[in-house]
Amino acid sequence: MGNRLVLNMKKDGNDVATGYFHWSASTTDSAEILDNVLYYLDNNDEEINKRYIYALYSVGAGLTEEAKETIKEKNIDLKLVEGIDRNSGIIDITEEAMNEAIQYAEILITIDYLEDTKSFIINCEQMLYQDTEVSKEDAENSNCRVIEIDFELNNLNIIKAFDFIDIVNNSTYEDVFVVNNKVYKHIFY
Numbered sequence: 301m302g303n304r305l306v307l308n309m310k311k312d313g314n315d316v317a318t319g320y321f322h323w324s325a326s327t328t329d330s331a332e333i334l335d336n337v338l339y340y341l342d343n344n345d346e347e348i349n350k351r352y353i354y355a356l357y358s359v360g361a362g363l364t365e366e367a368k369e370t371i372k373e374k375n376i377d378l379k380l381v382e383g384i385d386r387n388s389g390i391i392d393i394t395e396e397a398m399n400e401a402i403q404y405a406e407i408l409i410t411i412d413y414l415e416d417t418k419s420f421i422i423n424c425e426q427m428l429y430q431d432t433e434v435s436k437e438d439a440e441n442s443n444c445r446v447i448e449i450d451f452e453l454n455n456l457n458i459i460k461a462f463d464f465i466d467i468v469n470n471s472t473y474e475d476v477f478v479v480n481n482k483v484y485k486h487i488f489y
Contacts, residue, residue: 325407431485452480
């Protein structure tokens with residue numbers, strides 16, 4: 301298989317693009333990619349559909365041949381960057397290709413731009429593995445470091461998403477995370 305990370309970019313709940321990254325479905329790799337994508341989104345002001353594509357370009361992803369053809373057919377004013385390979389990241393914009401990427405994701409991160417509030421909602425709960433066999437008390441009584449996270453990971457604004465990325469970046473594979481009394485661990489391959 302291959303440890304597949306997919307960033308699902310949405311606008312008002314509708315799919316705009318997916319970024320598919322092979323060999324990047326670990327907690328630390330996905331945090332690094334998400335950090336760079338969110339930084340681009342937060343610091344640029346192109347129309348959101350273009351901004352999503354350019355944010356994915358900023359982490360090395362490029363367009364599939366099908367996506368390039370669709371952009372040309374629709375006469376969209378967009379710099380075309382060809383995808384090198386799925387390890388570097390490939391961008392899809394057709395419904396069928398986006399659905400396929402989402403279906404094969406081992407870590408799926410969703411970024412949804414809400415037009416009415418001009419804000420992003422990020423769901424990154426799949427960046428961690430929930431260990432259903434370990435209770436919070438078991439984790440606290442073990443030798444590992446327990447990191448309490450006082451917010452859910454499925455409905456984050458951009459500031460909280462950056463906070464979560466900082467938490468991940470300051471943790472190790474041995475650490476456990478506790479969110480609402482549920483124990484989570486790093487995903488690594």
